[in-house]
Amino acid sequence: MALGFVLRIIFAGSPYSSGLYIIMDLVILLSPCAFLATDYMLLARLVATFNAEISQTCLLIRPSLIVRIFVASDGTTFLLQATGGGLSSQNTASSANLGKTIAMIGLGLQLVSFALFTVLLAVFGLRLPPFKVRGTDQVADCRVLYYTMCLTCIGILIRSIFRIAEFAGGYTGFIATHEGYFYLFDALPLWVAMSLYCLVWPPRFLDSRMGGTAMDSVEAIKMRAVGRV
Secondary structure, rough: OHHHHHHHHHHOOOOOOHHHHHHHHHHHHHHHHHHHHHHHHHHHHHHHHOOOOHHHHHHOHHHHHHHHHHHHHHHHHHHHHHHHHHHHHHOOOHHHHHHHHHHHHHHHHHHHHHHHHHHHHHHHHHOOOOEEEEEOOOOOOOHHHHHHHHHHHHHHHHHHHHHHHHHHHHHOOOOOHHHHHHHHHHEEEEEEEHHHHHHHHHHOOOOOOHHHOOOOOOOHHHHHHHHOO
């Protein structure tokens, strides 16, 4: 995505270079798909930190399906956006319109898919009882990671909605021709979403040495929580 921003600066001085524009647009459009996959993997790892009873009680689907379903969806929407982005940059009106439609379908499906994931994440957090994760040499509250994931989801959803609005208006529309909206509703939300993980480093809260077996049962966690109160 950093490469895409560099090319965007270069493209400002070569507005009629179709090849450069296609590369720049596709890199910026498609790279956030990896950001989505980051949250998919983190939720699967977070759930795996607990025993089977916790995951069955708090999660709407089996943990093993999280990555399979949403990464498959991410891959499908990636291909649709890549195809649509390439066609929409063609000189012929028919190809450009077809590309715009395909790209919007890909963006729309991506928004729906990630919105469903956000609901899955929210329900998991609401059902999760108070707990502390005890690693070998640290005590970390996993809700810090959970809330960070929620904030990243908000940023990604804002970006997804903006992209649909931008494509709906076309390359000569108001949003597409005003650079500030791109940085405010696309670049900034994604930058915040990913930068949060530099402050809240996920491995601190996902101790691989626990192997998903060191967590207490739901009842034991609830009893400890009541005892603390």
